[in-house]
Amino acid sequence: MEKLLQVEDLHVSFKTHGGEVKAVRGVSFSLEKGETLAIVGESGCGKSVTARSIMRLIPEHVGKITKGKILFNGTDLVTLPEKEMRGLRGSQISMIFQDAMTSLNPTISIGEQIMEGIVRHQKLSRAEAKAQALEMLQLVGIANPERRLKQYLHEFSGGMRQRIMIAIALVCKPSILIADEPTTALDVTIQAQIIDLFKTIQQKTGVSIVIITHDLGVVAKIANKVNVMYAGQVVEAGTVREIFYQPQHPYTKGLLESMPRLDLDRDTPLAPIPGSPPDLFAPPAGCAFAARCQYALEVCRNHQPAYSSLGTTHQVACWLQDPRAQTVYPLQAAK
């Protein structure tokens, strides 16, 4: 498989009144054709900023990509002129936002909002654009597309709105779809429908998906690969099996343990990760998670852990997994 998107050592900073916030600090990952990558992590860990950096949609006057490369089919998007970047947005790389209610224009008809992208990128006539819009609405499962095309946002339900968002994003047949918390604003049954829709569309169009979420249930259902982010860094990356069945980073373990489980007794309390993420105005010198980590060592507080490979697809940034670390046998093994 060829590498469609390759992010290398991405750094993004925001200027605020309090100083510079280093929101993304050295993120690297790659995405192949037809693959689904999930980026998970708690609020403020830099997952949305990473996604917006790929679209180059971070607000210009406050946010800036300070270092790194974003290679899309070999072209570096970080240095690409804005005009060429606009040509890619919506046609090659599309984005879906969290809340379709606020992410669609309330005073422009749905049809026009779907069609303007086609007209912009594919230079089609309005009649041809309309035909494509109708086809797209059908694909995302909206009945009566002909009539629906003329309607406005307030005439649709929450799930329908998200379907329209997806239709808008996919109408130019992009090769990458970035979905920023696409199911967070929806109720559970609709969430499942939307996730199924993503899968169907991927099968039909072969689009690669980057899905940003904090919902591990969504990850398990849709992703091939998972990046776990913490305080602006990827702390663990692997296939969905590796992350769910052999989590190695204490933060990943903590995330999985803090999920409610159906197979445990109802009275079992949830196991949250104590503490809160570090201040990104002044990120700690060592591992960002050290302050909350029950396994933290002296070295964790003072030195950044490097990535240790645990197989071809599984990488973790943790001193416990460093090849130089002493081998510790778990207690069960000693029994």
Next chain:
Amino acid sequence: MLSFVLKRFISMLITLWVIVTVTFFLMHAVPGSPFEREGKALNPTVEKNLMALYNLDKPLAVQYVSYLKSLVQFELGPSIIRSPETVNDMIGRSFPVSAKLGFFSLLFSVIAGIALGVVAALRHNKLIDYVATIISVIGIAVPNFVVAALLIKYFAVEWKLFPAATWGTWKHIVLPALALSFGPMAIIARFTRANMLDVLTQEYIETAKAKGLHPAVVILKHALRNSLLPVITLLGSLIANVLTGSFVIEKIFAIPGMGKYFVDSIYNRDYTVIMGTTVFYSTLLIILMFLVDIVYGIIDPRIKLYKKEG
């Protein structure tokens, strides 16, 4: 649609009737009479005859009913002071002048106001934003007669570009229209800027950018339309205000518009002219409010004025 228009029409009539009634009785509650000049009363016999001529000797209730009767026939009555001219004649002669002046000043204030507001919002907290804010604050704070005086001094007296006063060619319109438009322009600019700033932070603007649309398209198609809604509300009353003329501006530029009659009539207790101009102004305002509602429904599809059948 038809039943909506009918309903609105009836409610407009009721509103107008309330305005007429309140004005009528308030006006008669104010002491003084049309025939009194600087405290000097007329010869009692003459005054009595005059009162009888204009039906002012009858009880107030009778006068009120007969006024309503003539109003229904669009007959606003004779002017007491400027007899034999009728109020209809006065409005018919002066309103086109005021309306023409108002139209051009409105045109300028809308275009310049919106442009100023948009530019200020796009360059938020930059130099041009501060300049625009200063212009708007001055526009709201400085009375238009001061602006008028300055315009006359420079454009008419020093540079001799436009005539200083009177009415006639298009050149005569420029200075009074500019003077009149300064205030409304400032208000529109402030409104547009505030709404635009709000709309620009909305997520659908992000979506529009994510489609790869040109920034100009994002601003004009997605942002401006939604920021103009509150401005349109404002326009209804601004239009009525400006079209019916400004007493001060018309006085300064010696323009034969409506503003003069409106103010003079109150000085002179010229009852029929007071009523006539008030009714005319109110009707215009009510109609414009109705039009604003219609335009609202066109611009924002979320606003439904009436239920669609089927």
